[in-house]
Amino acid sequence: MRNLDITTLRSFVAVADYGGVTRAAGFLHLTQSAVSMQLKRLEGLLDLQLLDRSGRTIALTAAGDQLLAYARRMVALNDEVIGRLTDQAFEGEIVLGVPHDIVYPAIPSVLQRFNADFPRVKVQLLSSYSRKLKQAYGRGECDLILTTEPQSAEGSETLVELPLNWLGAPGGSCWRQRPLRLAFGRLCMFRPEAIAALNRAGIDWELAVESDSDRTIEATVSADLAVTAMLDGSEPPHLEPIDHGGALPVLPASKINLYVRDAAANPLVGAFATLLRQTISSHVSPSLRAVG
Numbered sequence: 001m002r003n004l005d006i007t008t009l010r011s012f013v014a015v016a017d018y019g020g021v022t023r024a025a026g027f028l029h030l031t032q033s034a035v036s037m038q039l040k041r042l043e044g045l046l047d048l049q050l051l052d053r054s055g056r057t058i059a060l061t062a063a064g065d066q067l068l069a070y071a072r073r074m075v076a077l078n079d080e081v082i083g084r085l086t087d088q089a090f091e092g093e094i095v096l097g098v099p100h101d102i103v104y105p106a107i108p109s110v111l112q113r114f115n116a117d118f119p120r121v122k123v124q125l126l127s128s129y130s131r132k133l134k135q136a137y138g139r140g141e142c143d144l145i146l147t148t149e150p151q152s153a154e155g156s157e158t159l160v161e162l163p164l165n166w167l168g169a170p171g172g173s174c175w176r177q178r179p180l181r182l183a184f185g186r187l188c189m190f191r192p193e194a195i196a197a198l199n200r201a202g203i204d205w206e207l208a209v210e211s212d213s214d215r216t217i218e219a220t221v222s223a224d225l226a227v228t229a230m231l232d233g234s235e236p237p238h239l240e241p242i243d244h245g246g247a248l249p250v251l252p253a254s255k256i257n258l259y260v261r262d263a264a265a266n267p268l269v270g271a272f273a274t275l276l277r278q279t280i281s282s283h284v285s286p287s288l289r290a291v292g
Contacts, residue, residue, distance in 0.1 A: 002045055006078045009071040011038040012050065016068050020058050083119055094272055097126040097133040097145035100185075100214045101234050102256060110279045114272055121268055129187040137259050143269050144276070147257045148189050148231060156257035159280050163232045164190060164251035166242040172224035175242050183209035183217045183226035190254065194229045197249040231256075256280065 014024035015035065025032045043050050050064035060068065098107055103125075111123055126136065130147035137145045152158045168175050180198065182205055184191040198205045208226040211217055220226050222238040229251055235241065242248065258277070263270035 004045070004074065005042075006075060008038040008042040008045075010075050011035050012042055012064075013068065013071050013075055015039065015051070015058065016060060016064070080116070080119070091120045092268060093122045093124060094144070094268060095124045095126060095142045096272070097128065097136060097142040099130050099133065099146065099148050100127050101230055102146060102148060103127055104234065104236075106276075106280045110272075110275050113279070114275055117271070118268065123272070129185060130189050131187050134259070137261070140261075143261050143266070144273055145259045146276070146280075147259070148254050149257050150189070150193060150252065150254055152255060153257055156259050158255045159258050159277060161253050161255045162234075164193065164229050164254050165232050165235070166194075166227055166244060166248050166251065167221060167230050167235050167239045168227045168242045169222050169224035170238070170240045172242075174224045175227050175244055175248060179204035179206045180248075181206055181208035181226040183207075183211075183220045183228045185214070185217060186210055186212055190229045190251075193252055193254070197251055201249040203249070 011024065011028060011030070014027050015021055018024045018027055021032050021035050021039075025035045028035065039051065046063075046067075048063040048067075049061050050067060052059040052061050052064075107125070111125070114121070114123060126133070126142060128136075130149060133142065133145045133147060136142050146159075147153075147156070149156075166175065174181060180203055182191075182194065184194070184207070195205065209217055209220045217228055218236055218239060221228050227242065228239075230239075231254055232241075258273065260269060260273045263273055
């Protein structure tokens, strides 16, 4: 029975990543001779030549290329196990508040990446309307919140500014009817913006659904019984932007604002805020970004 050693695999990955023994040794805080010895030990164990040393720079052989993918996974799994079971440096709980309609697509990947970096920290996700989230944040019940608001607000940081779109059922025709039937949450920040735009355009409307349940609103709209409005890119798969050709008024853009409590004093909150900024920005087209 032959067993691969994580230390030798880590050195092998470092040499592949840094293009040579010297840089890999510096990264690993080892001597060049120690790294070279580990590589020779690994080649001896497998009875394979993993590195092509014939040129001016070190390159991987075909066997080395094949091993590299496995080595990366084994080193990462080793580090994950060690971190999860023994790392006491970062423990605690973070409460994050996010409006219903912008949980997807960014928040799941933020939670996943943060858990990989800080496996002993619990993140509690609170989903509600922006107005309620700001109240909870004011009471000290959340460490961070995201909001959808027409303007930047005091104490917040605007991450992106996105268009607000009319949404309806795929292939639906409800948007042609007058009065226009609307479906919105009671506390939805987009509702007054949509109604004001319709009033300015002189379009009759009626509130067909007023609910605290996003599912109720989405079901009504997907049945082609009403229309609603959401931020660009946040619509669920069973709804689609309405190609109304100017029959409906253009809606104003809305901002996604970030509120962070005591980031300087709490490195975990600061790290989570940084991850939110990076991930939300990466999910937005460069042409639509307002910040970052």
